[in-house]
Amino acid sequence: MIRIRAGASLFRKRLLALGLPLAWGGAAATYKLACPVAQQNGLGARIVGSAVFFAVGTGLVLHVRHALLRELREARKVAGAAQSVLLRPLPPRVEGLNVAAAQLSADRGVAIGGDLYEVIATEHGVRVVMGDVRGHGIGAIATAAAVLGSFREAVHDEPELGGVLRRLERALARHLRERARAEHPSAGAEPDYPVAEEFVTVLLLEIRQDGELRVLNCGHPWPYRLSGTRVEPLARADPLPPLGPFPLPPELDTEHRGHLLPGETLFLHTDGAEDARDSRGRFFPLGEVLAQCARDTHAAAPQAVLGSVFTALLRHTAGTPTDDVALLVLTNDRQPLRPKGARGDDISGSAARARPATTHPQPTNHL
Structure with missing residues (x-):
């Protein structure tokens, strides 16, 4: 049932896409077959006929261009989605x-x-x-x-x-x-x-x-x-x-x-x-x-x-x-790691290692 509905929806979209070209073609055929001016061979009739067919051709070109641009936008959306999955930010x-x-x-x-x-x-x-x-x-x-x-x-x-x-x-x-x-x-x-x-x-x-x-x-x-x-x-x-x-x-x-x-x-x-x-x-x-x-x-x-x-x-x-x-x-951008036993935030490991040894006893604080 889902496939049938999807097929029907696709058919309607294609039919609507062909609607404007068919309308333009029908208008051109009607003019050529039914309009009295189209049956004449004078200069004025030829100018009118050329103008009609020029308008029909222009309309068809613009319609095709619009359809191609729409498909290009959809393709770019798909490419953007694929990029976000493959090479995610x-x-x-x-x-x-x-x-x-x-x-x-x-x-x-x-x-x-x-x-x-x-x-x-x-x-x-x-x-x-x-x-x-x-x-x-x-x-x-x-x-x-x-x-x-x-x-x-x-x-x-x-x-x-x-x-x-x-x-x-x-x-x-x-x-x-x-x-x-x-x-x-x-x-x-x-x-x-x-x-x-x-x-x-x-x-x-x-x-x-x-x-x-x-x-x-x-x-x-x-x-x-x-x-x-x-x-x-x-x-x-x-x-x-x-x-x-x-x-x-x-x-x-x-x-x-x-x-x-x-x-x-x-x-x-x-x-x-x-x-x-x-x-x-x-x-x-x-x-x-x-x-x-x-x-x-x-x-x-x-x-x-x-x-x-x-x-x-x-x-x-x-x-x-x-x-x-x-x-x-x-x-x-990590903070440098201090070696084990180092005290005080202002004494680096290299500075502690470079400090000369002393024989004097260090004072001890008694609580």
């Missing part, structure tokens, strides 16, 4: 970390693409994913959704980043198998290599309460660390291969990359940022732009860094990047 602050993120699709009219990111506070620390699906635009959205959905569930269940990464690998493999069966239903059998040319680069990051950084990187660009006026990659080692073409190694050793100290910033990005070229073929100088942000004390906030980089990137590419770009900025 990140909160400005997560467990003492100031957060800013944005994504730019290379396809005109597409709000989302193949880049993905997420920041989630868990009992194991704040866990972050930044990824890049091969290709861009509509074709990469389903793959990004599969990876993000698995990450949002696995970060709460898996105590180690290695377990999270293996969950992402299994989710990607399932998605690619289902996609292969859908694209080649005549095969009938389970494909051994679902979509061999598809892959996803993934960077997993864990920031613990004391600022300790733990990282697993599968083919993704390393983040930049902004510490004062110093800007440097978080690591320079070769990452693991991207997810998809090759299986993960039996042992996954999470890399320890020091600590993100209070006031320091991590800048995560996809390769669309560093690979963007200008009209002369020159790559976007991401490191130089970040160094300028670090020197400018007014541009140190995550939103300011994000805005400065995007502005410079669009200026470099003349507003037309050829690949999707995703940026994620995390700044540690």
